[in-house]
Amino acid sequence: MRVCAYLRQHNLFKYFLFPVATIILWHYRDKYGIDIPSSTTIGTGLYIGHFGEIIVHPNTIIGDNFTIGQGVTIGVAFNPERMGTPTIGDNVYIGPGAKVFGKITIGNNVQVGANCVVTKDIPDNAVVVGVPGRIIKYRGSENYSVDRQL
Ligand SMILES: CC(C)(COP(=O)(O)OP(=O)(O)OC[C@H]1O[C@@H](n2cnc3c(N)ncnc32)[C@H](O)[C@@H]1OP(=O)(O)O)[C@@H](O)C(=O)NCCC(=O)NCCS
Numbered sequence: 001m002r003v004c005a006y007l008r009q010h011n012l013f014k015y016f017l018f019p020v021a022t023i024i025l026w027h028y029r030d031k032y033g034i035d036i037p038s039s040t041t042i043g044t045g046l047y048i049g050h051f052g053e054i055i056v057h058p059n060t061i062i063g064d065n066f067t068i069g070q071g072v073t074i075g076v077a078f079n080p081e082r083m084g085t086p087t088i089g090d091n092v093y094i095g096p097g098a099k100v101f102g103k104i105t106i107g108n109n110v111q112v113g114a115n116c117v118v119t120k121d122i123p124d125n126a127v128v129v130g131v132p133g134r135i136i137k138y139r140g141s142e143n144y145s146v147d148r149q150l
Contacts, residue, residue, distance in 0.1 A: 001025060004038030042066060043090065045148030050096075059085040062092075063108070067145050069096035077102030077119065089124070093144035109140040 004025050007018040022038065029035050032051040036042070040056055043064035048054065050070040056062075057075045072094050076085050084103025092106055095114035100106065106122045113129035122128050125140040 001036055001038050001040075008038060045146075047146065047148065057085045061085075061087045063088060063090035065091045065145050065148055067093045069094060069098065069114070071097040073099045073101070075099075075101045082119065091141050091145040091147070093141045109142075109145070111139070111141045111144050 004018065004021045007013040007021050025038060034048060034051060034054045036054065036056045037058035039058040040060050040062070042062040043066065045065040047067045049067070052070045054068060054070065055073045055075065059076070060074050066088065074086055074094075077083060079102065082102035082104065086100050086102065086104050086106060088106040089108035089110065091109045092112070093110070094100065094112045095116065097115040098112045098118070100112065100118045102119050104119065104121050106112070106118070107124035107126065109125045110122050111127045112118055112133065113127070115131070116129050116133045117131045118128060118133040120133070122133070122135070125138045126135045127137045127139050128135050
């Protein structure tokens, strides 16, 4: 994914190596069940703990030190009021099975609990669980998100 993103940005590689890298990326997408397009904006320190059924919309914007569990979907909402895709801050943890969609903002240091469904903005440091997602505390994502810049 990172290689594809790099190749797409450089005219020298865009028309030859990028298509080849994209085919390899598609192969890994199908093999591991992780569909994160190379056009997705993701900061450094991405961590995918387990394989399987991870789907991220290409227009999603994600910050640094993002941790994503298996079975997570981050996608578009079709509700006209929130049509669009999420913007996710730094040091965010999204637990297994969670779904996050719509033109919403997830703040920095947020924890999204397992199987949670988030369709509204979440402020910095919040821990959100359940369906629909509700904030249960403001503890930040310590212990769940690792600073991988160190
Ligand atoms: C969201 C999460 C981080 C919160 O952890 P926590 O701060 O320790 O929360 P607590 O265990 O103190 O629970 C607080 C309340 O929220 C509820 N709760 C916690 N996680 C929940 C979840 N995912 N869905 C619904 N409710 C949840 C608890 O039942 C408790 O409710 P109560 O106050 O009525 O008793 C955690 O529950 C979670 O989902 N972790 C994911 C773990 C994980 O991904 N492991 C790796 C798997 S590969």
